[in-house]
Amino acid sequence: MNFNKSLQISRSLSKSLLIKMYWTMLKIRLCEESLVEPIIQGEVKCPCHLCSGQEAIAVGVCASLDEKDYIFGTHRSHGHYLAKGGGMPELIAEIYGKQTGCSRGRGGSMHLIAPDKGVMGAVPIVGGTISLAVGAALASKIRKENRVTVSFFGDGASGEGVLYESLNFASLKRLPIIFACENNLYSTHMPIKECRSKNNIFEIGNSFCIPSYRVDGNDVLKVYELTKKAVEKCKENKGPVFIEFMTYRLRGHVGADDNIQGNRTDIRPNDEIEEWKRKDPLKKFEKFLLENGFLTKENMEIIKKEIEEEVRNAYVFAQNSPYPEKSELINHVFKE
Amino acid sequence: MSRKLQYSLAINEAIHQMMEVDSSVFFIGQGVKSPWYVGNTATGLLEKFGSERVIDTPVSENAVTGAAVGAAIAGMRPIIVHPRMDFMLYALDPIINEAANWHYMFGGKSSVPVVIWGIINRGGEQAAQHSQAFHALFAYVPGLKVVMPSTPYDAKGLMIAAIKDNNPVIYIDDRWLYKTEEHVPEEPYIVPIGKGVVRKHGKDITVVSVSYMAVEAVKAADTLKEKGIDAEVIDVRTVKPLDYALIFESVKKTGRLVIADVGWKSFGFAAEITAAVCEKAFKYLKAPVGFVTLPDAPAPASSALEEIYYPCSDSIIKAIEGVV
Numbered sequence: 001m002n003f004n005k006s007l008q009i010s011r012s013l014s015k016s017l018l019i020k021m022y023w024t025m026l027k028i029r030l031c032e033e034s035l036v037e038p039i040i041q042g043e044v045k046c047p048c049h050l051c052s053g054q055e056a057i058a059v060g061v062c063a064s065l066d067e068k069d070y071i072f073g074t075h076r077s078h079g080h081y082l083a084k085g086g087g088m089p090e091l092i093a094e095i096y097g098k099q100t101g102c103s104r105g106r107g108g109s110m111h112l113i114a115p116d117k118g119v120m121g122a123v124p125i126v127g128g129t130i131s132l133a134v135g136a137a138l139a140s141k142i143r144k145e146n147r148v149t150v151s152f153f154g155d156g157a158s159g160e161g162v163l164y165e166s167l168n169f170a171s172l173k174r175l176p177i178i179f180a181c182e183n184n185l186y187s188t189h190m191p192i193k194e195c196r197s198k199n200n201i202f203e204i205g206n207s208f209c210i211p212s213y214r215v216d217g218n219d220v221l222k223v224y225e226l227t228k229k230a231v232e233k234c235k236e237n238k239g240p241v242f243i244e245f246m247t248y249r250l251r252g253h254v255g256a257d258d259n260i261q262g263n264r265t266d267i268r269p270n271d272e273i274e275e276w277k278r279k280d281p282l283k284k285f286e287k288f289l290l291e292n293g294f295l296t297k298e299n300m301e302i303i304k305k306e307i308e309e310e311v312r313n314a315y316v317f318a319q320n321s322p323y324p325e326k327s328e329l330i331n332h333v334f335k336e
Numbered sequence: 337m338s339r340k341l342q343y344s345l346a347i348n349e350a351i352h353q354m355m356e357v358d359s360s361v362f363f364i365g366q367g368v369k370s371p372w373y374v375g376n377t378a379t380g381l382l383e384k385f386g387s388e389r390v391i392d393t394p395v396s397e398n399a400v401t402g403a404a405v406g407a408a409i410a411g412m413r414p415i416i417v418h419p420r421m422d423f424m425l426y427a428l429d430p431i432i433n434e435a436a437n438w439h440y441m442f443g444g445k446s447s448v449p450v451v452i453w454g455i456i457n458r459g460g461e462q463a464a465q466h467s468q469a470f471h472a473l474f475a476y477v478p479g480l481k482v483v484m485p486s487t488p489y490d491a492k493g494l495m496i497a498a499i500k501d502n503n504p505v506i507y508i509d510d511r512w513l514y515k516t517e518e519h520v521p522e523e524p525y526i527v528p529i530g531k532g533v534v535r536k537h538g539k540d541i542t543v544v545s546v547s548y549m550a551v552e553a554v555k556a557a558d559t560l561k562e563k564g565i566d567a568e569v570i571d572v573r574t575v576k577p578l579d580y581a582l583i584f585e586s587v588k589k590t591g592r593l594v595i596a597d598v599g600w601k602s603f604g605f606a607a608e609i610t611a612a613v614c615e616k617a618f619k620y621l622k623a624p625v626g627f628v629t630l631p632d633a634p635a636p637a638s639s640a641l642e643e644i645y646y647p648c649s650d651s652i653i654k655a656i657e658g659v660v
């Protein structure tokens with residue numbers, strides 16, 4: 001990490017914001033990692049796409065938003081949901097298929113929602129929510145709400161035509177939307193070089209006259225700073241903005257690792273994985289906070305203990321919750 | 337002699353053999369070089385035929401399906417695979433507006449010999465967007481053929497037939513069938529598109545089934561045999577063009593009909609068969625038609641709901657007992 005740059009950014013931020021971001025990042029990490037054993041044991045049955053390693057993006061982006069701002073997500077959205085204020089008990093309950101889950105057990109890990117926190121919906125169809133996010137931004141523009149929408153999507157979604165249609169339309173109508181592409185260099189088993197002639201996703205925005213940036217997605221301070229500026233632009237009616245966040249997933253595409261169907265199918269080279277482990281966003285931020293005296297090791301231990309307690313409680317909540325009633329199978333198809 | 341082969345490997349063998357004999361056949365789609373998506377249906381293809389003819393793609397269903405359709409128009413015989421049918425919805429334009437209409441709207445001057453292969457991959461708490469079966473939607477469209485093999489033998493024979501067909505064929509398989517195994521001839525052969533088969537002969541009731549439900553229907557019939565009910569099980573194998581004659585003939589004999597589908601109840605496969613029987617074989621019916629389908633609701637995640645969402649042989653038994 002470029003410490004000078006980060007220090008510079010951090011000077012403009014309150015200590016409480018720094019701690020809040022750290023807290024949320026650690027919360028996401030511990031929550032994600034808590035799922036690993038239950039997934040391996042088969043206790044968690046729904047497909048889980050863990051976001052370990054990508055927390056800085058969810059946290060840095062959402063820290064720059066207000067509660068009323070909207071986000072839309074993907075199959076890998078536990079972090080987005082938590083960072084925007086979605087409840088952990090309802091997340092874990094959803095993953096366990098319980099009635100108390102954020103989607104009442106109908107959606108599982110890949111369908112998260114918390115409308116009162118601005119989490120408008122995360123779904124696993126790649127690119128599926130990009131145009132919906134454009135629509136939400138359109139709605140807030142029509143209603144003159146001064147509200148920003150963030151569309152989270154992966155590098156893989158840059159293959160879908162709907163992204164380009166959405167960029168054009170959002171630009172044409174100057175919609176208050178941030179296109180937030182998390183480039184973790186892979187779309188399932190496909191490395192980005194097999195998906196795009198050039199690893200240059202952020203440049204896509206330029207062709208639609210959308211200010212476009214690329215930033216280190218493993219540096220929460222840089223993520224925050226850039227997104228904050230993008231949010232301001234949107235609120236001044238100068239949206240949209242496109243941001244590409246460079247990152248890497250520390251877990252498998254789906255599940256604990258990529259060891260699916262008994263074959264070692266992770267085609268990611270070991271040294272690449274090791275290199276990115278060294279760039280772990282949480283470790284980076286921890287180091288920064290320690291070296292600059294924002295937090296001590298003891299502070300961090302206390303925070304960790306509190307989060308561990310929160311995670312434990314989320315599981316207790318999920319375990320004590322009922323499954324959906326069988327008689328309610330076809331409820332919710334239509335709103336009454 | 338009696339070599340057994342898994343359903344998924346039967347598909348694989350069909351593709352191998354067709355790519356060997358016909359250089360215009362190529363295989364394209366997401367995951368064709370990874371077992372993550374298409375199971376072992378693509379085993380050995382990339383190694384044998386190279387990346388010119390076995391093409392893994394970015395996540396671009398619309399463009400890639402369109403490209404397969406375009407290549408077919410230009411004289412190739414592509415197989416485009418969608419590891420889940422749900423993802424195919426991005427490709428509805430090239431499939432329906434273009435491929436299905438093409439031959440007709442150009443007065444028969446150009447044809448589209450493409451296989452559009454969509455895998456049903458449901459259960460496992462994957463929920464609404466990863467569980468859907470759209471055979472009825474495609475069968476609704478003039479110009480598309482729709483096949484749904486339920487056995488390894490048919491999986492191979494229908495894939496070869498689909499590749500050889502001069503029209504767009506929607507080939508739909510189900511991951512729940514992948515591990516089933518039976519005798520599959522080593523040499524290439526065709527299962528004719530448009531021909532159903534009687535899986536079990538009986539005289540008391542006709543069960544018209546498709547895809548995975550054909551397996552469940554045979555199970556149900558075996559159980560009912562012990563209870564003194566002699567059910568005839570038809571596996572349609574092809575949804576469109578449907579083998580109506582086979583169904584009418586059976587209903588004529590049994591006078592009773594239960595339909596077992598992997599899709600939703602309303603406006604679908606079961607509704608079509610009911611309509612056809614009412615139209616052409618009404619006088620033979622001695623009882624109302626029984627339905628075994630998904631309820632008209634999206635797939636839930638929670639296994640507590642999945643358990644009752646997906647019908648099985650018990651559901652078929654109940655439906656049969658309801659009309660005999």
Ligand SMILES: Cc1ncc(C[n+]2csc(CCOP(=O)(O)OP(=O)(O)O)c2C)c(N)n1
Nearest residue numbers: 076124125126154155156157186187188423
């Ligand atoms: C329309 C569609 N096509 C294919 C898939 C299968 N799929 C699930 S995740 C994924 C990769 C997405 O990669 P990316 O957008 O980079 O997100 P990441 O998994 O890396 O977070 C694919 C192809 C899907 N869910 N939806």
Ligand SMILES: [Mg+2]
Nearest residue numbers: 154155184186
């Ligand atoms: Mg990716």
